[in-house]
Amino acid sequence: MNLLTRIATILGFLGHFPAYALAYVIETIVVIIFGTVAVAGMVYLFRKYMARVQIRVGPNRVGKFGILQVMADGLKLFQKESIMPSGRDDLPYKMAPVIVFIGLMMGFIFIPYGQLAWFGNLTVTHSDVSLVILFALIAIMPIGEILSGITSNNKYAMVGALRGVAKDISFEVPMMLSILSVVIMASANVSNPLDINGIVQAQSIPFIILEPLGFVIFFISMMARASFSPFDMGESDSELVTGNTTEYSGLRFGMFYLGLFGTIFLGSMIISSIYLGGYNGPFVGDLGFIWLLVKTLVLVIISLTVWLTMPRARIDKLVTFGWRILLPLSFLQLVVAGFLTLGGIA
Amino acid sequence: MPYEVKEEAGKDGRKIFLIQKENLLELMTDLRKQGYDHLSLITAVDFRDRIELVYHLQKSASNFELLTVRTVTYDSTIDSVTSIWESANWDEREQYDMMGVVFRGHPNLKRILLPEGWVGYPLRKDYDLSKNQYVNMDDEGNDRVSFDPGDGW
Amino acid sequence: MEEQLNSRYVELNMGPQHPSTHGVLRLKLLLDGETVKNVEPIIGYLHRNAEKICELDYYCDSLIYFDRMDYVAAMNMEVGYLEAAEKLLAIEPPERVKWIRVIMAELNRLASHLVWAGAFGLDLGMITPFFYFFEEREKILNLFTEICGSRQETNYMSIGGVYQDFNDKIIFKIKQFLKQFPKKMEEAYSLFIKNDIFISRTKGIGILEPEVALSYGVTGPMLRASGVPYDVRKDAPYLVYDKLNFDIPISRGKDVLARCIVRFEEMRQSVKILNQALDKIPDGPYFNPKAKKSLMIRLRGEGDVYARTESPKGEFGVHLVGDGTVKPYRLHVRSPAFKNLSILPFLARDVLIADMVAISGSIDLVFGEVDR
Numbered sequence: 001m002n003l004l005t006r007i008a009t010i011l012g013f014l015g016h017f018p019a020y021a022l023a024y025v026i027e028t029i030v031v032i033i034f035g036t037v038a039v040a041g042m043v044y045l046f047r048k049y050m051a052r053v054q055i056r057v058g059p060n061r062v063g064k065f066g067i068l069q070v071m072a073d074g075l076k077l078f079q080k081e082s083i084m085p086s087g088r089d090d091l092p093y094k095m096a097p098v099i100v101f102i103g104l105m106m107g108f109i110f111i112p113y114g115q116l117a118w119f120g121n122l123t124v125t126h127s128d129v130s131l132v133i134l135f136a137l138i139a140i141m142p143i144g145e146i147l148s149g150i151t152s153n154n155k156y157a158m159v160g161a162l163r164g165v166a167k168d169i170s171f172e173v174p175m176m177l178s179i180l181s182v183v184i185m186a187s188a189n190v191s192n193p194l195d196i197n198g199i200v201q202a203q204s205i206p207f208i209i210l211e212p213l214g215f216v217i218f219f220i221s222m223m224a225r226a227s228f229s230p231f232d233m234g235e236s237d238s239e240l241v242t243g244n245t246t247e248y249s250g251l252r253f254g255m256f257y258l259g260l261f262g263t264i265f266l267g268s269m270i271i272s273s274i275y276l277g278g279y280n281g282p283f284v285g286d287l288g289f290i291w292l293l294v295k296t297l298v299l300v301i302i303s304l305t306v307w308l309t310m311p312r313a314r315i316d317k318l319v320t321f322g323w324r325i326l327l328p329l330s331f332l333q334l335v336v337a338g339f340l341t342l343g344g345i346a
Numbered sequence: 347m348p349y350e351v352k353e354e355a356g357k358d359g360r361k362i363f364l365i366q367k368e369n370l371l372e373l374m375t376d377l378r379k380q381g382y383d384h385l386s387l388i389t390a391v392d393f394r395d396r397i398e399l400v401y402h403l404q405k406s407a408s409n410f411e412l413l414t415v416r417t418v419t420y421d422s423t424i425d426s427v428t429s430i431w432e433s434a435n436w437d438e439r440e441q442y443d444m445m446g447v448v449f450r451g452h453p454n455l456k457r458i459l460l461p462e463g464w465v466g467y468p469l470r471k472d473y474d475l476s477k478n479q480y481v482n483m484d485d486e487g488n489d490r491v492s493f494d495p496g497d498g499w
Numbered sequence: 500m501e502e503q504l505n506s507r508y509v510e511l512n513m514g515p516q517h518p519s520t521h522g523v524l525r526l527k528l529l530l531d532g533e534t535v536k537n538v539e540p541i542i543g544y545l546h547r548n549a550e551k552i553c554e555l556d557y558y559c560d561s562l563i564y565f566d567r568m569d570y571v572a573a574m575n576m577e578v579g580y581l582e583a584a585e586k587l588l589a590i591e592p593p594e595r596v597k598w599i600r601v602i603m604a605e606l607n608r609l610a611s612h613l614v615w616a617g618a619f620g621l622d623l624g625m626i627t628p629f630f631y632f633f634e635e636r637e638k639i640l641n642l643f644t645e646i647c648g649s650r651q652e653t654n655y656m657s658i659g660g661v662y663q664d665f666n667d668k669i670i671f672k673i674k675q676f677l678k679q680f681p682k683k684m685e686e687a688y689s690l691f692i693k694n695d696i697f698i699s700r701t702k703g704i705g706i707l708e709p710e711v712a713l714s715y716g717v718t719g720p721m722l723r724a725s726g727v728p729y730d731v732r733k734d735a736p737y738l739v740y741d742k743l744n745f746d747i748p749i750s751r752g753k754d755v756l757a758r759c760i761v762r763f764e765e766m767r768q769s770v771k772i773l774n775q776a777l778d779k780i781p782d783g784p785y786f787n788p789k790a791k792k793s794l795m796i797r798l799r800g801e802g803d804v805y806a807r808t809e810s811p812k813g814e815f816g817v818h819l820v821g822d823g824t825v826k827p828y829r830l831h832v833r834s835p836a837f838k839n840l841s842i843l844p845f846l847a848r849d850v851l852i853a854d855m856v857a858i859s860g861s862i863d864l865v866f867g868e869v870d871r
Contacts, residue, residue: 054630155511159533159852229624230696238519238622239856309690311697312624314853315533357802358586383713386807387833389818400818402805402833406713406727409734414805433716436841444550459543459870468551469829 004124031124035108039262040070045297046261046304053308077257080250087153088247096151097248097255099144103137104262110134111269112197114279114288129194131179134270138225141259142168145234145244148256152247160243163315164234167224170322175221177330178214181337182207182274188341196270200278208275210340214333215275217326222267223303224322226260230310231318238312268299349373362414367399370417371425374401378430381405382413385431388438390445392471396420397447401427419447426452444469461489508536515544519622519856522866524840526859528852535855538847540840545870553830558584559658559795561827566652568834569868571614574600574607575810576868577656582737583806583817588798590659590790595783597738599661602673602776603646604738605769609680610639611811612762612769615863619759620691622860623700631687638676645669658795660786670777677773688763701756705846705858708753715845716838719813720765721862723749724757731809742779745772755861762863799825812836812863834868 004023011019044059044067051058059066084093110130112123127133142164149161183193185207192198199207208215224231235243245256272278272295279288313321349369356362365373384404391398401415417424426449427434438449439458446467449455457464461481466473477493484490514525523544529537549568553561561584565576578600585592592600613636617629640650646669647655647662655662691697707717709725722729730747732740748764750757790798800821807816813835822828839862847855 050626054627055634056630155509159530163533229626232624233853236624236853238624239852241517308627309694310625311620311694311700312853313696314700314851316851317699356804358804358806360805383710385716386814387805387816387818387831389829389831391803391820391829400803400805402816402818406729410729410731412735412805412807431716432711432714432845433838433841436837437716440837444548457543459546459548461543468548469554473551 027124031108032105035105035262036258038108038265039258040074042261042265042300043070045300049301049304050308053305074254077251077254082250082252085153085247089151089153092147093151094252096144096148097252097259099147100141100259101255103140103144104259104266106137107134107266108269110137110196111266112200112273112278114292115286116289123197126197127195128192130196131183131194131199131274134196135176135179138263138266139172141263144259148248149244152244154247156240156242157244157246160234160236160240160246163236163240164227164244166315166319167227167231167234167322170319171221171224171326174217174322174326174330175225177327178211178217178221178333179274181211181214181330181334184334184337184341185210196273196278199274200280203277203280206275206277211333211337213329214337215271217330217333218275219271219299220326222271223264223306224318226263226267226303228260228264228303228307230306230313232312233315233318236312264300264303265296268296268303271299272296356414360412360414362416365415365417367417367419367424370415371427373415374427374430377403377413377415381407383431384410385427385433385437386412388434388441390441390447390469392445392469394471397422397445399424399441399447422446423448423450425450426455428452443467446470461491463489463491465491465493507531519860521618521860521864523870524859524864524866526843526855528855530852533851535847535850535852538844538855540843542837542840542866543870545866547871549871550830550832554827557796557825558588558798558800558827561830562657563652563654566654567867568832568871569611569810569812569815569836569865570651571865572607572611572811573651573653574603574655575611575808575815577653578604578738579806579808579810579815579817581656581658582808583804583819584658584800586804586806587800587802587819587821588658588790589800590787590798592659592787593784594739594781595664596660596785596787598776598780599665599785600656601738601740601743602665602773602780603643603655603661605772605776606639606642606673608769608811609766610636611863612766613639615762615811616687616691616759619860622856623697625690625697628687628690631683631690635680635683635687638680642669642673642676645672657786657790658798659790660784664785665780670780673773674777677770677777681767681770684763684766691759698756700853700857701759701861702752702754704755704850704854705861706753707842707846711845712842715842717813717842718838719809719811719835719863720758720761721813721839721842723747724761725753726751729814731807731814735807737806737808739776743772743775745775755857758861796825799823800827807833810835812865812868813839832871834871836862836864836866836868837871840864840869 004027007023007026008019011022048058059069062068062072109124110133115121145164146161149157182199186193186199186202189202190198227234235245245253272292276295279292281291284291349372352364354362382403382405384406386402386404389400396418398418403413404410424447426438438452441447442455443457443459444467479491479493480495482490509530511528511530513528515523525541527539527541528535549564553564562577562580565580566573568576613632617632620628643653644650647653707725709727712722712725726749728747728749733747745768748761750761801823803820805816805818807814815835816833818831819827820829843859846858
């Protein structure tokens with residue numbers, strides 16, 4: 001029993017096909033709401049945590065403990081006039097934030113969320129190749145960043161976008177290679193190793209224990225993709241104002257902002273699915289979703305701590321790091337994974 | 347020595363060299379050879395009929411002891427010492443900006459603190475303080491100075 | 500625009516409104532991709548011509564314009580001006596005043612270096628250390644509020660004295676602050692120096708040879724980081740610095756990291772100075788009766804003097820000319836940040852944009868002082 005059938009059963013009085021069609025729509029809305037709320041919660045968590053680290057109080061005026069602060073900020077962004085540069089390339093300029101936002105939101109669809117009590121399985125879509133689709137979707141997001149950089153007629157945005165591309169490319173390859181080693185390992189146990197759900201089921205021992213190196217590589221690459229310090233040279237505020245988002249304001253800026261925080265959240269969810277055993281855990285019962293959330297939050301907190309304590313790396317050193325260190329290591333990881341699989345350990 | 351240097355003690359015990367402005371460059375070159383490698387400050391003082399230039403030099407080898415060189419110009423021109431100390435570059439630009447002293451041989455003699463096009467030299471004693479000057483930005487993004495507030499603020 | 504499209508280089512205006520430029524510096528960059536080919540600093544956006552205003556005021560009134568020069572180290576500016584003015588007006592401050600001035604100047608040196616450290620962290624993309632440093636600075640400013648009634652533009656000193664005497668409570672509070680300060684500072688410092696990325700961003704960047712530094716007139720921590728031990732406090736002692744025991748930290752690293760290390764070491768030395776000064780401070784009057792308030796505006800001076808002091812940024816010189824009236828005839832300030840900035844085009848040639856920001860951050864610019 002998953003969420004979709006649950007909704008369809010409730011709408012059963014409409015007849016089979018309309019009920020399912022409507023259930024799909026409702027589920028999509030639920031996913032979008034879940035994504036947004038998750039990101040908003042993360043922003044709140046981030047601000048409170050950041051304040052604690054920096055000997056400050058953080059948001060504490062809007063709502064109890066400032067919980068509604070994020071919502072208020074979101075409403076403010078909605079209301080704001082969108083100031084657009086005069087020499088822009090109109091359509092791509094307006095499309096860029098939407099691409100980032102859609103890429104992020106679609107990513108949430110393919111995560112296996114696991115069981116949650118009465119609601120049943122929360123996973124939205126099943127696919128035998130959901131891993132491939134997921135990474136294809138995430139790969140859309142840099143396109144939005146590049147578009148925003150080259151169409152806003154601003155030199156800062158341009159340089160920021162170019163830096164972003166250089167960074168994304170140099171970390172994409174190690175990331176994919178470390179995923180590949182996970183797939184190899186999973187293929188020994190399950191028939192659908194390209195499905196994230198399959199990978200989760202394959203982890204009787206979490207893959208972080210079997211291939212810690214791959215976990216580190218993937219974690220670093222995911223942080224680089226989320227582009228915060230030390231990987232924020234794309235929008236480095238002391239050098240390039242805010243990089244590719246320099247000319248954006250109002251809701252469009254809000255979408256980029258959501259994209260940044262959403263990537264952290266989504267990335268942590270992916271990592272906890274493919275390396276930390278996802279919704280599996282001791283005493284899991286029918287509350288796998290809780291386990292997933294806990295693992296994700298731990299990873300988010302680790303990412304935020306890195307964000308808060310690290311200075312920005314220099315772009316050339318970072319690219320060198322990606323190609324010269326992470327890439328050979330991920331090849332090594334691939335070989336190790338092969339041996340582990342052949343030896344029947346996984 | 348081909349030139350004449352008068353030496354006196356300053357009010358606060360400084361060593362002061364007085365020099366004709368024609369011989370300034372020669373003296374400075376010699377002083378640089380003697381180890382005065384740090385040009386601390388160039389000041390121009392407007393005495394209405396003449397402008398006095400004061401150079402404060404320091405010698406790094408002997409605890410940065412101070413030496414003052416003084417010269418006078420009646421036509422607001424003097425030789426630039428940028429070829430001896432790089433530090434003179436901005437100092438001379440500042441004195442040109444504020445006092446209107448023209449330094450001959452300066453590689454880039456233009457205003458430094460005030461925008462290009464400013465009328466008058468503010469630290470001169472005859473500078474007209476009653477007239478306001480307004481700085482606006484033109485379409486190219488450069489500063490434009492005028493006496494009328496115009497569309498600016 | 501057309502010619503820029505066909506050119507290999509891109510011209511980029513950084514500032515005057517830009518997050519990294521510490522105020523209103525405008526840098527005209529010529530970029531080849533990410534590499535900076537040429538930098539032209541354009542300054543003057545905060546120019547108020549304090550020198551002209553001082554010429555129109557009494558000797559004692561000029562002090563407030565000095566507060567607003569280096570606004571994060573107002574006490575050091577006041578000390579610098581009073582060194583010159585008291586020489587010209589032939590007024591000797593009492594012994595206690597000299598010690599009070601040393602204490603205030605060193606406290607403000609701490610505050611100024613803390614501001615620098617915070618801003619430098621921000622330049623490199625570290626947000627957190629900023630708050631640690633500013634918390635400590637806040638404590639210093641609170642001490643200032645208690646002593647002189649205002650935080651930054653203190654206007655505490657006056658010709659021949661200070662505005663208010665120290666009492667035992669203040670001395671106790673400063674001692675209390677100094678007790679906890681080194682630990683807090685080292686904690687925040689470790690965020691810098693134990694971070695590999697920080698080291699990779701600063702080590703070997705912006706190398707400044709001592710001969711070049713001297714020729715450009717660079718002073719202060721920047722010069723000392725190049726290995727030249729020039730500190731006015733030691734080389735030409737003023738106030739009571741010759742009665743105090745402290746070292747001048749130098750580094751042979753010559754790079755951005757060396758400047759960072761030198762500034763932190765200077766803070767440790769300042770704490771040392773403060774601890775000695777607080778123990779040794781003598782009793783006595785806190786102003787010279789010749790310069791009491793009713794007589795202050797009648798002070799006349801003649802001749803010219805040049806006084807140099809050590810401000811947190813470097814050698815702060817005041818050249819003061821008097822013509823026998825109650826107002827200065829000419830006043831010229833050697834502002835260290837102005838001279839230190841003039842080396843930026845030399846240092847930031849053929850470096851990456853990120854390095855240029857690190858270099859300009861290491862100079863410690865305060866635009867009240869550069870533009871005056």
